[in-house]
Amino acid sequence: MAGDKVAVFLDRDGTIIVDKNYIKSPDEVELLPSAREAIGMLRDFGCLLFLFSNQSGVARRLVTVGDVAACNGRMIELLGDRGEVFDEICMAYEEPSANPIWRKPSPKFIVTMVEKYNLFSKNCYMVGDKESDAMAGINAGINAVLIRKNSLVPALIDCEIAKNIAIFPSILEFSKRLTLGT
Numbered sequence: 001m002a003g004d005k006v007a008v009f010l011d012r013d014g015t016i017i018v019d020k021n022y023i024k025s026p027d028e029v030e031l032l033p034s035a036r037e038a039i040g041m042l043r044d045f046g047c048l049l050f051l052f053s054n055q056s057g058v059a060r061r062l063v064t065v066g067d068v069a070a071c072n073g074r075m076i077e078l079l080g081d082r083g084e085v086f087d088e089i090c091m092a093y094e095e096p097s098a099n100p101i102w103r104k105p106s107p108k109f110i111v112t113m114v115e116k117y118n119l120f121s122k123n124c125y126m127v128g129d130k131e132s133d134a135m136a137g138i139n140a141g142i143n144a145v146l147i148r149k150n151s152l153v154p155a156l157i158d159c160e161i162a163k164n165i166a167i168f169p170s171i172l173e174f175s176k177r178l179t180l181g182t
């Protein structure tokens, strides 16, 4: 049944690759340690994988849609040698000030994919390194996971909402928990 599928929405910068602020060239793409192993585990487990990234550099005219696609392509090349890694690539190009529809913490991309793939929200995870990632997951009614490496996280821990966010030291620890239960 489609609804039984586990789906993971993954942030890009700071979650899969090193966050270098508006990277323009594929040469700047650098995988974070264990990202390849972690995403391979999720793939082997049969998860649907969605890349979900805010790329306001496009709206700010710092980078083009083509630059973003080239960097995504390089990341995918580094992540896998078994063809496509992601089932869909969801890029939000809007600026935060422009009343964005797709930009995290908006749940719009997640909700759209949950409907398109006929998923159960309890089987879906939003994984990222920032509060806006977690809030996108919460706003969409799916599981929210933070990779603890960002200074925003300690502030968030004090919030009521943080009770609904699972925090892992790395994407690999999350993948192990999800696929092995450890």
Ligand SMILES: [Mg+2]
Binding pocket: 011, 012, 013, 014, 015, 019, 128, 129, 130
């Ligand atoms: Mg990030």
